[in-house]
Amino acid sequence: MPHHPHAPTRLLAALCLCLASLLTVAPRPAQAVEGGASHYIQGAYGDFLMGLIPASGFYVRNDTLYQSAHMDSTFKAGRVFAGIDDTSVINITKLSYLFDVPAMGGFLGLGVGVPFILNEHITGDVAADYSRRSRTTGLDTPHQLDFGGGGDRGGLSDIFLMPVIAGWNFGECHLAVSPIVFLPTGYYDKSKLTNLGMNYASFDGNVAFTWLSKKRFELSVNAGYMINAENATTKYLSGNQLHVDWTAAYHVNERLALGAVGYLVAQTTPDSGSGATMGSFYSSGTGIGPAATYAIPVGNKDVMLIAKWLHGLGATHSFLGDTVYASFAVKF
Template sequence: MSDNSGLGVRLGRKAAAALMVAFASLHVPDAQAAEGGLTNYVPGYYGDFAVAVAPPKGLYVYGTAYSYQAKLKGPAVPNTVSASAMLYLGGFQYVTDYKLFGATVAFGSYTTYLDANLEAKPPPFSLDASVSNRGDMSVSPLILYWSYGNLYVSAYQAVIMPTGDYDRGAALNSSRNYYSFDSVLALTWLDQKQGYEISLVPGLMFNTKNTATDYRTGSEFHLDGMLNRYLSQDFAIGLHGYVYSQFTDDSGAGAMKIRSSSAAIGPAVLWNTNSLGIPGKIVGKWLHEVDATNRFQGDILSVTAAIKF
């Protein structure tokens, strides 16, 4: 296995956060939990290869293309409300040689650009809208990595900030217009001799109020799971999935006592580029959402490239 199998952990996993904000002001029936039926949690994107393993010291620069094609799912929502979006991400993570509580210390941040479209055909909800603009950004000021033999542990606090453009009257926005605080723990069991890995990434997300709409999305639990098999030093395949559940009600203007949930599963592939003399990796992933309640349900395709400087 390559020493770079774990790079891209924090930035890559959170890279698509701003993609979902493209639908923040969705003008459809009030049958979706979370504002617009979406949140700052990125479905399935916390999954990676060797997710809790500290990369070697250095600066890592990331680029991600993330595609989402979906329909809104809810008890009173027609299934012809569809959405599509592309996210383009640029970010970095710096891994230091400092230790804190016995852990390797790192930090990182990213910014995004969104290109999204929303279409709702059935009257009286007919709508065809699009947006192409900068999105919100995320900062992880402290990332910690521990190792205990074959067990690896990582923890971090991400702050997603409403830096994108927002218009309350717009059908689509490139910002959700509120802060989210995501507390995440990553666990990896990795047998480097046999080339097998099992990882879990649970997290809790807490949201502030959207001051433009006086609406506050409820708190959320998310869990990403990965089963990976390393076939060589430079190549691996995996089965990735996620489960998401909102565990407190929304509040504020127009809030209803309903909550959202979803789940997905699909294949992933890793190629380390070390054999080319380039210290980096490329990860591709397809996740099919098998269930969704009061939020969008569809397919996610993503490609992430990372390089070490």
């Protein structure tokens, strides 16, 4: 058979087209909430005595967390990825002030949180630019094919406000209400994988409950519902999410407590907007792990040290992995 001078080029083009078709047509990528992530961080709300406000005053808390997770496939940065690996180190400082309000029989205050991503490392296994269907041929034609992507980035992420913090104590039971507003303050480029913010605002209504028995057993639950605004750049509206974080613990004494923490998150509305071209997806995930806290006296203050590890047990259309927290909190 005679050798055709354009045969290798045509063969390579055919292979690229077949691979791109597999990535963009069958099966659909697992995306849900744009890029498979949202302002909710797995296990971030789960803590000891999360529904208890002990006294009025100025509170400072700092969380440093290491997160390593994988997602099988997603549509992100204008490309379809067959796999995403994300390793991040994040530091979050939260400042809050609580007033004792006898008229309401509890506490009332406000707060702010400043997250800073020390480093985010993301790699994509295989990628293809999103394809558009030709009006003449009726076929999906990819614009470009890549065999990987990613990088590193660090900096300010999305600042969040706690405009109202309210708490009540009823003997062994304690209740706290704290809506949170996330602002799009972090770096964002729709063509990059390594974004520091979501590029949209979110409202997260939270109610926390703590039962602390006289025998020092604790059960705490935080339930929240996150409503996302549309990403103005990509015209992608991520679905709303219900998340529940819980803690079951035993307080060995006034300073030491040991227990388990866990989370459950589920998307309740589909993705929408003109940018959600791959369809509507629902995400969910759950995880569990150990936790410990110890109070160290520093001067006339008690500094609470908190450590916890969340191991993902399962996830659909979202990241699955491990998150380790090292935190401290102090009241002034």
